[in-house]
Amino acid sequence: MxxxxxxxxxxxxxxxxxxxxxxxxxxxxxxxxxxxxxxxxxxxxxxxxxxxxxxxxxxxxxxxxxxxxxxxxxxxxxxxxxxxxxxxxxxxxxxxxxxxxxxxxxxxxxxxxxxxxxxxxxxxxxxxxxxxxxxPSPLVSTIMSAAEQLGFRLRKVECEAAPYRWQTHYPFIQEFEFVPTSGPFRGKLDEIEMIFSNNTGNSVELVLQVDRKVRGLGSFLSEALEMDETFVNMRVTTQDLPGFKEQLESTIRRYC
Missing domain, CATH: 2.60.40.640 (Immunoglobulin-like)
Incomplete structure (x- = not known):
């Protein structure tokens, strides 16, 4: 038995x-x-x-x-x-x-x-x-909240395999896709995307992708070649948070 x-x-x-x-x-x-x-x-x-x-x-x-x-x-x-x-x-x-x-x-x-x-x-x-x-950690949550205060709405969140240049501890990145539904960037941008890496709790590396709204005869070619997209790297710390909304707005405006 x-x-x-x-x-x-x-x-x-x-x-x-x-x-x-x-x-x-x-x-x-x-x-x-x-x-x-x-x-x-x-x-x-x-x-x-x-x-x-x-x-x-x-x-x-x-x-x-x-x-x-x-x-x-x-x-x-x-x-x-x-x-x-x-x-x-x-x-x-x-x-x-x-x-x-x-x-x-x-x-x-x-x-x-x-x-x-x-x-x-x-x-x-x-x-x-x-x-x-x-x-999200308080730091990341505050960054995303700043985007929402500027009139962006979170449309899509997805984890994808990371390109080699963005691989850190893990083989993937999580992308946050925002679209402007109100505020100063409505009609000027198609979307922005955020990627967070090297997060220590007190600081985080923010990769910001600004996707401009292209107009004119060359717009189709520009989008096909992804010429309407700009990547911006920002190191954000907890000390930056009080004025981060203004910093984010200023950064995006430079690439509209």
């Missing part, structure tokens, strides 16, 4: 189970994720070699004119060494995991989730997945 139970557990039947419970569902970039990993023993005693937490997100990569959905690991952490879980025994292991400042925010089709895995030798490793709702 014991051998039979062991054989079943090796394929996941009657084996140990894992359930991660987060302290809350929504977190700000840079904040600590806190929670408890609950392990429930199965029909036989099993040795758990390790428990690991993996923070993941999704992004899109274009290959031969086809969009491929990919996953990226944002953070991985082992939270406990090996131990034995008895029959029907329950263990609770508290954990903390810092949400990186460059974690993509939960907007558009972007999803972030925490996957908990138990490493069990010669058996199917049980796992659990929990969605984490990510809010």
């Amino acid at each position: 014991s051998f039979f139970n062991k054989a079943l557990a090796s394929v996941g039947i009657g084996a140990a189970k894992v359930d991660t419970k987060l302290a809350k569902s929504s977190f700000v970039c840079g904040e600590e994720i806190k929670g408890i990993v609950e392990i429930t023993g199965g029909s036989i005693e099993q040795k758990i070699d390790e428990i690991y937490l993996t923070l993941l997100t999704n992004y899109i990569k274009e290959s031969n004119d086809t969009k491929v959905h990919k996953q990226a690991v944002l953070e991985k952490k082992k939270i406990v060494d090996s131990f034995v879980i008895g029959v029907n025994e329950k263990k609770e292991i508290p954990f903390t995991l810092t949400l990186p400042y460059e974690t993509p925010v939960s907007m558009g089709n972007t999803k972030v989730w925490l996957q908990t895995g138990l490493d069990i030798k010669n058996a199917v490793d049980p796992s659990d997945k929990d969605v984490v709702h990510v809010q």
Whole structure:
């Protein structure tokens, strides 16, 4: 009977189970994720070699004119060494995991989730997945708010594979696309896009793409060659925030 139970557990039947419970569902970039990993023993005693937490997100990569959905690991952490879980025994292991400042925010089709895995030798490793709702850091939130105060509306947010020149810690970038619906840039610009990188919490690298509204006979050619687009690199710190709306407006005006 014991051998039979062991054989079943090796394929996941009657084996140990894992359930991660987060302290809350929504977190700000840079904040600590806190929670408890609950392990429930199965029909036989099993040795758990390790428990690991993996923070993941999704992004899109274009290959031969086809969009491929990919996953990226944002953070991985082992939270406990090996131990034995008895029959029907329950263990609770508290954990903390810092949400990186460059974690993509939960907007558009972007999803972030925490996957908990138990490493069990010669058996199917049980796992659990929990969605984490990510809010932008105060610094990024204030920058986006400045754009909205200038009459821009956030139209699209998407994670895409990063060009080589923009690759930092991760293989993707998150783009925030704004369109002018009121204010001084309505009718003058098609859109602006924002990309944030090297975010430390106190400073962030902002790549601003200004897409001018081209008029005249040469407009079709200009847009086809992307001559109507300008990229501006800005290093924004928390000290810049009080006057950042005016700084952003001045920067955009230079490229209208």
